[in-house]
Structures are given as C-alpha cells and as structure tokens.
Amino acid sequence: MTRSPRRTRRMLQVAGAGAAALLALSACSSSDSGSDTGSDSAKAGSSDSSASSSSKLSGAVTVFAAASLKESFTTLGKEFEKEHPGTKVTFNFGGSDSLAAGITGGAPADVFAAASPKTMKIVTDAGDASGTPATFVRNQLEIATLPGNPDRISSLKDLTRSGLKVVLCDKEVPCGAAVQKALDASSLKLTPVSYEQDVKSALTKVELKEADAAVVYKTDVKAAGDKVEGVEFPESADAVNDYPIALLKDAPNAGAAKAFIELVSSAEGQKVLTEAGFLKP
Amino acid sequence: MRARGRRAPVPLPLLLPALIGLAFLVLPLIALLVRTPWSSLPEQLASTEVWQALRLSLVCATAATAVSLVIGVPLAWLLARVDFPGRGLVRALVTLPLVLPPVVGGVALLMALGRNGVVGQWLDSWFGITLPFTTAGVVVAEAFVAMPFLVISVEGTLRAADPRYEEAATTLGASRFTAFRRVTLPLIAPGIAAGAVLAWARALGEFGATITFAGNFPGRTQTMPLAVYLALQSDPAAAIALSLVLLAVSVAVLAGLRDRWMTAT
Numbered sequence: 001m002t003r004s005p006r007r008t009r010r011m012l013q014v015a016g017a018g019a020a021a022l023l024a025l026s027a028c029s030s031s032d033s034g035s036d037t038g039s040d041s042a043k044a045g046s047s048d049s050s051a052s053s054s055s056k057l058s059g060a061v062t063v064f065a066a067a068s069l070k071e072s073f074t075t076l077g078k079e080f081e082k083e084h085p086g087t088k089v090t091f092n093f094g095g096s097d098s099l100a101a102g103i104t105g106g107a108p109a110d111v112f113a114a115a116s117p118k119t120m121k122i123v124t125d126a127g128d129a130s131g132t133p134a135t136f137v138r139n140q141l142e143i144a145t146l147p148g149n150p151d152r153i154s155s156l157k158d159l160t161r162s163g164l165k166v167v168l169c170d171k172e173v174p175c176g177a178a179v180q181k182a183l184d185a186s187s188l189k190l191t192p193v194s195y196e197q198d199v200k201s202a203l204t205k206v207e208l209k210e211a212d213a214a215v216v217y218k219t220d221v222k223a224a225g226d227k228v229e230g231v232e233f234p235e236s237a238d239a240v241n242d243y244p245i246a247l248l249k250d251a252p253n254a255g256a257a258k259a260f261i262e263l264v265s266s267a268e269g270q271k272v273l274t275e276a277g278f279l280k281p
Numbered sequence: 282m283r284a285r286g287r288r289a290p291v292p293l294p295l296l297l298p299a300l301i302g303l304a305f306l307v308l309p310l311i312a313l314l315v316r317t318p319w320s321s322l323p324e325q326l327a328s329t330e331v332w333q334a335l336r337l338s339l340v341c342a343t344a345a346t347a348v349s350l351v352i353g354v355p356l357a358w359l360l361a362r363v364d365f366p367g368r369g370l371v372r373a374l375v376t377l378p379l380v381l382p383p384v385v386g387g388v389a390l391l392m393a394l395g396r397n398g399v400v401g402q403w404l405d406s407w408f409g410i411t412l413p414f415t416t417a418g419v420v421v422a423e424a425f426v427a428m429p430f431l432v433i434s435v436e437g438t439l440r441a442a443d444p445r446y447e448e449a450a451t452t453l454g455a456s457r458f459t460a461f462r463r464v465t466l467p468l469i470a471p472g473i474a475a476g477a478v479l480a481w482a483r484a485l486g487e488f489g490a491t492i493t494f495a496g497n498f499p500g501r502t503q504t505m506p507l508a509v510y511l512a513l514q515s516d517p518a519a520a521i522a523l524s525l526v527l528l529a530v531s532v533a534v535l536a537g538l539r540d541r542w543m544t545a546t
Contacts, residue, residue, distance in 0.1 A: 097514040165414065167496065172515040193414035194496025197511065205496070209397040210413045 387493025
C-alpha cells in the first residue's frame with residue numbers, strides 16, 4: 001500500500017517529462033511552418049556562388065518573389081535553366097512584406113521581385129538592394145468568386161452584402177493594401193471574415209469553397225483556371241500595383257542574377273508575364 | 282562512491298556540447314529581452330489589438346482545454362482500462378496530432394469540418410453551423426492539437442494508478458461509472474491537472490492549425506501567435522512586445538508547474 005503512491009508519483013514525473021519534451025518538439029514544428037520556404041532557399045543560396053563571369057553562368061540563383069508571380073516565374077526559371085545549363089533557379093514565393101523582412105534580416109537571396117514599391121522600399125531603405133529597382137510588370141485586382149458565381153457578385157459594392165464570406169489579403173501585403181485603396185476610393189466599408197497572409201492563401205479559401213469571394217489579382221484568377229470565376233470591377237483601375245525587381249547587394253551569385261533580371265524584362269519574359277495576365281509596365 | 286564521482290573533473294567532450302546546448306536554448310530568449318524596446322513597451326502593450334489578441338488567446342486556450350477535459354479524460358480511461366481489440370492502433374491514432382505538423386492538422390480540419398468538408402457540409406446544411414473563420418473554429422483547431430497531450434498524460438497516470446481500488450469499489454456494489462467518478466477521478470486528479478496545463482500551454486501557442494483553419498481576423502480569430510507573426514512583417518517592435526507577453530505567460534506556467542516535475546532530480 002505504501003509503495004503504490006510513490007510509484008504513482010514517479011510515473012507522473014516520467015509522464016510529465018515525456019509530455020514536456022513532446023510539447024517542445026511540436027512547438028518547434030509549428031514555428032517551422034510559419035517560415036517554411038526560408039530555410040530551403042537559404043540552403044540553395046549557399047551551394048555555389050563562384051561564377052560571375054559574363055560568358056558562362058553557373059550555380060544557384062535564389063529569387064525571392066511575390067506570391068502572385070508564382071506561375072510565371074516558375075516558367076521563366078525553367079527557361080533560364082535551359083538557356084544557361086549548369087544554373088539552378090530556386091524560388092521563395094510569399095507575401096512581399098515577409099520576403100522583404102527576410103532579406104533585411106539577412107536571408108541569402110540574389111533577386112527580389114516585389115508586388116509593390118512600398119515593400120521594395122523596405123529593402124532599398126535598408127541598403128540591401130544594388131542599384132535602383134525597375135518596374136517590370138503591373139497587376140490589377142479582380143474579384144474571385146465560386147465557379148458559376150452563385151452569389152451573383154458583379155461589383156466591389158456587392159462584396160459588402162451581409163452574409164457573404166469574403167477574404168482579403170492582410171493590409172500589410174501589397175494586394176491587401178491595393179484593395180484598401182480601391183475601397184477607400186469608392187468609400188466602401190468591407191468587413192472580411194479573414195485577412196490572409198498572402199494572395200495565394202486568400203485565393204485558396206475560395207478554391208476550397210470556404211469563402212464566397214476574395215479580392216485577388218487578375219493573374220491569380222487566371223492561374224486558378226476554372227476553380228474560381230473572375231469578376232472585374234472598375235475601381236481596380238485606381239489600385240494597379242507596380243512590380244519592381246532588384247538585384248540584391250549581397251547576392252551570392254550576382255552574374256546569374258543579373259541575367260535572370262534581363263530575362264524577366266526581355267520580350268520573351270514579358271510574353272510569359274502578359275500571358276499570365278500581367279500588364280506591361 | 283558518490284562523493285568521489287562528484288569531485289572528478291567534468292570531461293571536456295561532455296562539458297563543451299552541454300554548454301553550447303545551454304547557450305543555444307537560452308540565447309534567443311536573452312536576445313528577445315535585449316532587443317525589447319523597453320521605453321515604448323507600455324505604449325505597445327496598451328494598444329487595444331494586443332489586449333484583444335491576448336484575451337482571445339486566453340479564452341480560446343481555456344475553452345480548448347475544457348473541451349479536451351470533457352472528451353479527453355474518458356478517452357484516456359478507455360485506453361487505459363478497457364481491453365479491446367486494436368487498442369494499440371487507437372492509441373497511435375490519438376497521439377498522431379502530437380507529431381503531425383499543425384498546418385497539416387489545419388488542412389485536415391478544413392477537409393473534415395470546413396463548409397465544404399466531409400462532415401462540415403452537413404453541419405452547414407442541417408444546423409447552419411460553419412466553423413472556419415469563427416472563434417469556435419479557433420477552439421476546434423487548438424483542441425485538435427492540444428488534446429493528445431492531455432490524453433497521454435491522463436492515460437499514463439491511470440496506468441500507474443492501482444486498479445484494485447476501483448475493483449474494490451465495484452465489489453462493494455458501486456457501478457463502474459460511480460467507481461470512476463468517486464474513486465478513480467480523485468486518484469488521478471494530479472495527472473489530469475498536469476495534462477490540462479500542458480494542453481493549455483500547447484493551445485496558447487498554437488499557430489499553424491489556427492491560421493489554416495480559422496483564418497486571421499482581429500478580435501475573432503487572431504490569437505497572439507498570429508498577431509506576432511503578422512506584426513513581425515510590418516512592425517518588429519510590436520512583434521517583440523507581443524512575444525514578451527507570451528514569454529511571460531510561459532514562464533508563469535513553468536513556475537506553476539515547478540513543483541510537479543522541474544524538481545525531478
């Protein structure tokens with residue numbers, strides 16, 4: 001009888017310690033998920049950085065690009081690798097503001113393509129860009145609705161209807177800032193159900209039919225195919241985002257990075273981008 | 282023997298990694314304190330967003346713990362006391378959310394309980410209940426991630442507790458439920474308390490499942506970890522201030538648990 005309570009306590013301590021260890025483990029994995037792409041690109045960036053000769057490019061190029069550029073930049077990356085055998089383009093797509101925070105925080109990247117001049121300014125103000133950023137495309141907003149537009153949304157004002165679940169980008173993200181600008185310009189007040197951390201997660205919520213509509217970029221609606229239906233709205237003309245691109249000062253592979261920026265601004269690159277729905281600068 | 286062992290010099294191959302390990306764990310927390318904008322801290326903490334997020338975090342973590350207690354303790358009892366086929370498999374399934382990346386948990390919850398989910402579509406069409414983007418959704422996401430901690434802790438305690446007390450109670454005429462309520466529960470109360478605190482702490486820090494399943498809206502689904510993550514991108518000083526609050530809460534939890542297992546040596 002006297003033995004069992006003591007054993008109970010010891011077991012408790014063991015169980016507690018084990019559970020505490022598991023708690024620590026899972027806490028670690030949850031913080032990983034917040035910045036998952038960062039570590040991948042960090043690995044790729046450090047793999048090779050020797051080449052900067054004009055004739056032969058090689059090694060890894062790490063490009064931090066706005067989430068809305070995902071499809072077109074992935075295509076351009078493959079083209080670049082084909083044109084310059086021996087190179088490897090690695091992308092880190094995400095909200096422009098978190099990418100900018102990553103770059104100023106020392107993430108090893110060669111190129112930064114942002115979805116707004118404001119987020120690019122974070123990088124240039126910190127002195128992390130080499131030269132002046134150049135605008136390479138512009139992007140316009142569009143409403144993404146469920147396939148077939150069952151809620152008959154035809155204007156920005158329709159989104160303010162009660163009972164409609166609308167998701168927007170967080171105000172810190174360029175697409176969210178642009179939406180805010182369009183709403184302010186037409187003095188509309190829209191309360192979404194969620195402010196998503198980047199444009200793709202806003203779009204995903206409509207693709208999964210969890211939300212009835214989202215305000216995203218034209219390019220995102222196009223990329224989503226028939227999983228969403230796009231609705232244009234005139235106010236979007238007041239909130240067109242310029243996309244600047246810049247070579248970074250601490251680029252591990254500046255030569256190849258310059259060549260990638262040239263490809264993006266070339267006729268060939270512009271063709272891929274305009275086909276995806278971007279507007280010419 | 283013991284005295285001699287204590288006096289012998291600590292071998293360097295052990296001491297060095299040990300010190301590195303210690304620094305690795307402690308340094309980030311010190312850095313957080315060093316970089317805290319102490320002068321503007323009161324102003325940062327006075328903002329309504331911070332209190333909104335903190336209040337929501339505390340309410341949701343407590344609700345998630347309550348949910349875990351109501352359904353987790355009976356589950357732990359089932360696993361510890363009832364011998365049924367496939368018990369090992371069930372136990373493995375129960376602990377799966379423990380090792381699952383929380384974002385995956387969030388996606389799985391969307392598939393199950395989302396408006397278009399396997400179960401969620403019926404919740405929506407029969408009762409008009411949709412969980413994503415609601416505070417209830419935050420509680421669901423947190424309970425999903427935190428409950429296994431409680432179940433494991435309580436099950437461990439139940440296994441260690443002597444079943445003969447319950448057997449004695451049933452022999453004396455008590456039903457199995459009465460024996461559980463009057464004998465087992467008081468016996469394992471410390472284990473339940475420890476599990477509840479663990480689950481609460483885990484729920485408080487939950488990020489991945491919450492942002493995936495419940496979204497991010499200030500005052501409704503934006504808990505402290507979400508606020509920290511989004512503030513970091515625009516206003517690092519605010520993120521540090523928010524982190525400091527969470528750190529303080531964590532230290533308080535540890536201090537409260539100190540007697541339980543921090544003094545295990």
